[in-house]
Amino acid sequence: MGLKILSIDDSKAVHAFLKDCLKSMNAELDFALNGKEGLEKVTKVGEGHYQMIILDWEMPVMTGPEFFAEYKKLNKKIPVLMLTSKNQFKDLTQMLDAGVDDYMMKPFTKDIIVEKVKTILKL
Amino acid sequence: MSLNTEKLKFFADYIEKNIGIVYTDTNYYQLEHRLGEIATQLALKNSDELYQKALKDGIYGQFSDLLLDLATNNETSFYRDVGVFEAFKSHVVPAIFTANNQVNMWCAASSTGQEPYSIAMILSELAEDNPIYNNYSFLISDYSERVLNATKNGIYSQLEVQRGLNARQLLKYFDQYEDNKWKIKDSLKKNMTFQRNNLLESWSIFNKLDVIFCRNVLIYQDVENKKKVVAKMHDLLKPNGFLILGSAESLLGVSDNFELVQFERAVFYKKKS
Numbered sequence: 001m002g003l004k005i006l007s008i009d010d011s012k013a014v015h016a017f018l019k020d021c022l023k024s025m026n027a028e029l030d031f032a033l034n035g036k037e038g039l040e041k042v043t044k045v046g047e048g049h050y051q052m053i054i055l056d057w058e059m060p061v062m063t064g065p066e067f068f069a070e071y072k073k074l075n076k077k078i079p080v081l082m083l084t085s086k087n088q089f090k091d092l093t094q095m096l097d098a099g100v101d102d103y104m105m106k107p108f109t110k111d112i113i114v115e116k117v118k119t120i121l122k123l
Numbered sequence: 124m125s126l127n128t129e130k131l132k133f134f135a136d137y138i139e140k141n142i143g144i145v146y147t148d149t150n151y152y153q154l155e156h157r158l159g160e161i162a163t164q165l166a167l168k169n170s171d172e173l174y175q176k177a178l179k180d181g182i183y184g185q186f187s188d189l190l191l192d193l194a195t196n197n198e199t200s201f202y203r204d205v206g207v208f209e210a211f212k213s214h215v216v217p218a219i220f221t222a223n224n225q226v227n228m229w230c231a232a233s234s235t236g237q238e239p240y241s242i243a244m245i246l247s248e249l250a251e252d253n254p255i256y257n258n259y260s261f262l263i264s265d266y267s268e269r270v271l272n273a274t275k276n277g278i279y280s281q282l283e284v285q286r287g288l289n290a291r292q293l294l295k296y297f298d299q300y301e302d303n304k305w306k307i308k309d310s311l312k313k314n315m316t317f318q319r320n321n322l323l324e325s326w327s328i329f330n331k332l333d334v335i336f337c338r339n340v341l342i343y344q345d346v347e348n349k350k351k352v353v354a355k356m357h358d359l360l361k362p363n364g365f366l367i368l369g370s371a372e373s374l375l376g377v378s379d380n381f382e383l384v385q386f387e388r389a390v391f392y393k394k395k396s
Contacts, residue, residue, distance in 0.1 A: 092290055103290035105281050112285045119289070 002026035003121070004049060008038035008067060009056035009083065018054060021110040025117065035062030039070055042078070050078050051121060055100070057084035057091075068098055079120050083108075126155055130174045134158060137182055138194045142266055143323045144343040146194075157193040164189060192267045199234040201287030202241045204370045206388025207338075212245045214386055215365055216256070219333040222363075226259040227330045229359075231322065232340040233263045236274030236307075237287070242336070243311040244296055257314070262328065264320035275317050277307030322352050331361045339369035346376065353378045362396040 005027050007015050015031045022029065030050070032038035039062070042050070053071075057064040064082060071080070079101040084091070092103055101120050104113065117123070131154055135146040138154075146154045158170040165186060167173050182190060202208050219226050230239040239261060250256035265271045284293055284305045297305040320326060322340070335356050341349050356366055357380050366381060368374070374381055374392055381392035 092294055096290055096294070100290075103293075105285060107282070108285060109282065112282070115286070116289075 002028055003051050003117075004028050004030065005052045005054060005117075006038065006041060006050045006078075007031045007054045008033075008035060008059070008064070009054070010034055010059040011056070014056070014083070018113065021113045022117065025114060025123075027117070034059040035064060035067030035070075038062075038067055042071060042076065043074060047076065052117065053078050053080045055080050055082050057082060065095065065098070068095075068100060072099060081116055081120060126158065126170050126174060130171070131155060131158075133174065133177070134190065137177075138191065139345075141187075142191055142194065142321060143345070143348040144194050145345055154194070158190075160193060161186070161189045188268070192269050199237045200283070201237045201292075203238065203287060203338075204389070205287075206386070207367065207370065208241055208245060210386035210389035210391065211242070211334075211367070212249070215334060215391065216246070216249065218363075219365075220255050220258070223333060224258060226334070227262075227332045228259060228334045229262045229264070229328065229332050229336070231264060231320070231335060231337040231356075233265045233271065233274045235270050235279075235283075236263070236277060237279075237283070238336060238338065239263050239274065239315065240277065240296075240307055240311055241287070243314070244292065247296070247311060259314050260330070261315045262318060263315050264318045266319070266321050268319055271317055271319055275312075277312065279305050279307070281305075323348060326355065326359075328359060332359050332364055333361055334365045334367065335360060336367045338367060339372070341377075342369065342372055349377045354380075357381070357394060360394040362394060364394045366392040366394070368392065 003022075003025060005022065007018050007029050009015060009031070010033050015029065019029045030041065032041055038053070038055070042053070055064045055067060064084070068080065082095050082100045082103045083106065084103070085106045095103060102116055104116055128148070128151065131146070131151045135151070135154060139145050155170060158173055162168070162170050162173040165173065167176065176186070228242070230242070233239050243261065246256045246259065263271070263274055265274070278300055281303050284297065293305065296308055296311060298308060300306040318327065337356065341352060344352065353366070353374065357378065360366065370389070380395055382395050384391045384393050
């Protein structure tokens with residue numbers, strides 16, 4: 001059985017790029033266009049459905065940090081990789097303190113995202 | 124305009140004679156690309172003009188420095204081949220730090236510094252619980268002055284810090300720098316000395332060493348040069364000292380004076396006592 005990853009990002013281009021990058025890992029990508037959609041998807045599924053969430057920071061309707069605050073209340077153990085163009089010290093600290101597993105800055109390359117996924121999922 | 128094989132061989136021979144790096148038919152395309160870069164930096168139209176200049180004036184000064192610098196392959200990342208660093212941390216570090224009051228290490232081809240700084244990060248983390256892991260000297264060398272300076276400066280781009288580091292490591296060991304860059308904290312450099320060094324020439328290294336990192340460098344040398352370099356490294360190592368090569372490298376056919384030590388995801392070489 002392959003990996004199932006939920007990508008929460010308001011950019012379809014990012015989804016397409018992630019899908020292409022993670023093809024080699026036999027990963028199936030599901031996507032949501034903002035935090036609220038992402039929360040709906042995560043709430044609906046059972047434990048073990050998604051192995052990972054890749055979460056954008058800036059999104060309309062519900063941002064990444066807002067999603068993460070609600071997601072934590074669900075007590076699900078899906079690791080979260082935060083994806084953002086922010087690289088400020090205080091923002092990184094804030095998200096790590098909130099409990100995201102790792103953080104990836106845009107722009108990123110295929111080898112970086114593949115390595116991050118492998119490391120987080122201990123593959 | 125691309126150079127013919129004879130002209131590429133002319134430059135390949137010069138590189139091999141001076142720093143032992145071997146270019147053959149299979150990687151002449153890399154050499155050609157690098158010659159194009161040099162031509163641009165010397166305000167020449169193309170690599171053929173570069174060849175004409177070499178014939179007319181010889182290769183020396185800035186031309187020689189550029190040629191030999193770009194000929195070295197500087198591809199690296201933090202914790203490249205993470206199994207090597209896991210094995211170093213779990214098995215080598217406890218052994219050498221308990222056996223010695225002061226540990227001496229050498230990174231023989233630092234490239235842009237990600238490897239030695241990865242090692243320094245491991246030791247810094249261990250030293251939080253036990254200060255003996257601060258007791259080391261770390262010689263950092265490379266042939267290329269350009270990359271050695273880059274290592275000394277310790278400034279990395281966003282892409283570079285994302286290769287091999289997680290966010291916690293980034294925040295702990297780096298400060299933000301201008302233009303979206305990150306600078307390694309000075310505390311990680313405190314045990315380091317920097318030296319430009321050609322592995323094929325004599326070395327100003329006088330302490331006996333506990334560990335030598337020489338990863339993905341010797342693959343570019345021919346067998347005779349490999350033997351010479353490894354023999355010198357063997358002499359520099361303390362008994363039971365470690366030589367750590369690249370994952371695809373081996374001492375088979377190069378030296379019988381090391382014992383192969385297999386760890387979970389890495390193979391190191393230990394000087395036979």
